[in-house]
Amino acid sequence: MLFVCRTGPERLSEPRNQKYDRQLMTPDTTRLRDIVLNGRPLSTGAETLAELVTEQGFAGVKVATAINGEFVAERTRAGTGLSEGDRIEILSVRQGG
Amino acid sequence: MNQTQPLHPPGPAAPPPLTFYGVPVASRLLLGTALYPSPHIMSEAVRAARAGIVTVSLRREQARGRTGERFLDLIRALPVRLLPNTAGCRTAKEAITTAEMARELLDTDWIKLEVIANDDTLQPDLFGLVAAAEELVKRGFRVFPYTTEDLSAADRLVAAGCRVLMPWGSPIGTGRGLANPQALKTMRAYFPDLPLVVDAGIGAPSHAAAAMELGYDAVLLNTAVARAQDPVRMAAAFAAAIDAGRTAFEAGLIEPSDRAHPSTPVAGTPFFDLDPPRSGPTDR
Numbered sequence: 001m002l003f004v005c006r007t008g009p010e011r012l013s014e015p016r017n018q019k020y021d022r023q024l025m026t027p028d029t030t031r032l033r034d035i036v037l038n039g040r041p042l043s044t045g046a047e048t049l050a051e052l053v054t055e056q057g058f059a060g061v062k063v064a065t066a067i068n069g070e071f072v073a074e075r076t077r078a079g080t081g082l083s084e085g086d087r088i089e090i091l092s093v094r095q096g097g
Numbered sequence: 098m099n100q101t102q103p104l105h106p107p108g109p110a111a112p113p114p115l116t117f118y119g120v121p122v123a124s125r126l127l128l129g130t131a132l133y134p135s136p137h138i139m140s141e142a143v144r145a146a147r148a149g150i151v152t153v154s155l156r157r158e159q160a161r162g163r164t165g166e167r168f169l170d171l172i173r174a175l176p177v178r179l180l181p182n183t184a185g186c187r188t189a190k191e192a193i194t195t196a197e198m199a200r201e202l203l204d205t206d207w208i209k210l211e212v213i214a215n216d217d218t219l220q221p222d223l224f225g226l227v228a229a230a231e232e233l234v235k236r237g238f239r240v241f242p243y244t245t246e247d248l249s250a251a252d253r254l255v256a257a258g259c260r261v262l263m264p265w266g267s268p269i270g271t272g273r274g275l276a277n278p279q280a281l282k283t284m285r286a287y288f289p290d291l292p293l294v295v296d297a298g299i300g301a302p303s304h305a306a307a308a309m310e311l312g313y314d315a316v317l318l319n320t321a322v323a324r325a326q327d328p329v330r331m332a333a334a335f336a337a338a339i340d341a342g343r344t345a346f347e348a349g350l351i352e353p354s355d356r357a358h359p360s361t362p363v364a365g366t367p368f369f370d371l372d373p374p375r376s377g378p379t380d381r
Contacts (some may be wrong), residue, residue: 038157057161062169064155064198069190071197089157091198092165093172095139096154096182097129097269097319 036087049088050077056090063090112347115314117150117261117292118207118239120178124149125309126339127180127294128332129319136171138328143175146322146332151177152209154184155199165202180241182209187222189229196233208233209263209296210242219269219297223250227257234258243296246280248287255291262288263296263317266308270320272300275307285312302331302338309342310350 032043037056046052049065049072065072066089072080082088115122128148133139143151153172158165172179181199186192189212196208210233212225221244230240234257242254246264254262264284267273275281276298285293295308296317305316316339325331 058158061158061163062166062202063158064202066194066198069194071194071201073197073201089198091155091202092158092162093169093181093202094154094156094165095129095131095133095168096152096184097131 033082033084033086035082035085038088038090044082046082048078048082049080052082052088053077053090058090061092063092065090115292117241122149122315124336125315125343126305126336127152127296127315127317128322129317130172131319132323133328136168139323140171140175142322142328142332143177145329145336147336148177148332150180151175152180152182152317152319153203154182155195155202178207179203179205180207180209181205182243183211183229185213186211187213187225189225189232192225192229193232193236196229196238197236200238206237207239207241210240220265221245223247226250227253230254230259231257241294246277246284248284251284251288255288261292261294263294265297266295266304267298269297271298272321273298274300274304275311278307278311281308281313282311302334305335306338306342306345309339310345312346315339 032045034041034043035052036042037044037052044052044055046055049067053059053063053065065074065077067080067082068087115125124147126146126148127150128143128146129152130139130143131154133142151172153168156165181196181203183192183195183199186195192210192212196210199208200206210226210229212222212229214220214222214225221242223245226242226244227250230242233240240254240257240259241261241263242259243263243265244250244254251262251264262284264281265276266281267276275295281295292314293312294315294317295305295313299305299308299316299318300321304321305318308316316335318335322328322332322335
């Protein structure tokens with residue numbers, strides 16, 4: 001899994017353009033993607049849907065996922081890559097009528 | 098005394114139990130889980146209603162959130178089967194994706210299919226509903242479509258493979274009861290053997306009893322219980338009304354009549370031979 005890691009004095013001065021800043025400090029292999037998660041814009045270093053689910057704190061949590069309106073089963077998340085502009089839903093069970 | 102001798106003579110054969118997709122259903126009240134003052138009151142209301150099936154939804158989870166898991170723990174502690182819905186979906190595609198997500202999360206192929214036409218009436222989009230039902234049945238779902246009394250849509254849903262239909266009483270959350278009882282009666286007569294559930298618009302126990310007296314197999318409601326001043330007592334009231342309505346239907350209701358008929362025997366009526374005549378106004 002590839003996550004953006006920022007350490008040292010860079011972290012103290014919040015850059016105006018976080019995305020640009022992160023790109024400068026991440027290895028060449030990591031590329032941040034602008035996606036939309038549950039209706040909100042997000043820059044993520046996650047390469048796959050499984051990585052995004054973990055990055056968002058849902059490892060081992062009962063959630064269901066969809067990309068661009070299509071269901072993605074849990075077993076296929078690791079093999080499902082993320083693309084720029086993907087619209088992703090991470091849902092769980094709620095009260096309903 | 099002969100041990101095999103029954104104490105009472107056998108009565109008329111009991112009607113077959115209600116089943117949804119082959120699953121016997123003990124309770125004729127399906128209850129929604131939304132809008133309650135607290136999770137505890139919701140749980141108590143489900144118990145008081147003696148509901149066997151409750152509806153749930155799928156919603157976005159916050160990052161690092163556990164809201165869904167906590168709710169699921171609460172609901173799994175109740176003696177109920179879960180019926181996930183596709184509430185809020187506006188297209189067949191949205192509903193199909195939501196159904197797939199619900200099946201994975203809840204490990205059930207049951208889905209209450211809602212495809213909503215507009216915000217004001219929340220009435221079903223019958224075209225999207227039929228399209229979604231056709232696809233979901235192909236994908237192995239057991240579909241509970243939220244529909245209207247429209248018989249052409251109902252025929253399409255049955256042809257698609259739906260083995261239960263859930264026509265509305267009136268629009269969701271209005272509490273107006275059975276807006277079109279004649280159409281519901283016609284639908285019952287048109288599908289004598291198909292499980293039919295009145296879903297939505299029920300506001301009072303008398304509305305639920307009326308649906309059961311029409312011969313509907315069950316009632317699905319939420320707001321009328323959840324928004325009552327005392328949801329737990331209201332749940333009990335609905336359970337009693339649904340029992341009463343069902344028992345009345347099985348007992349066979351009389352047909353309404355335009356003319357009065359004396360219930361007390363006419364033969365032997367005293368003063369029968371005295372003036373004044375028995376019709377028209379009388380002078381004292």
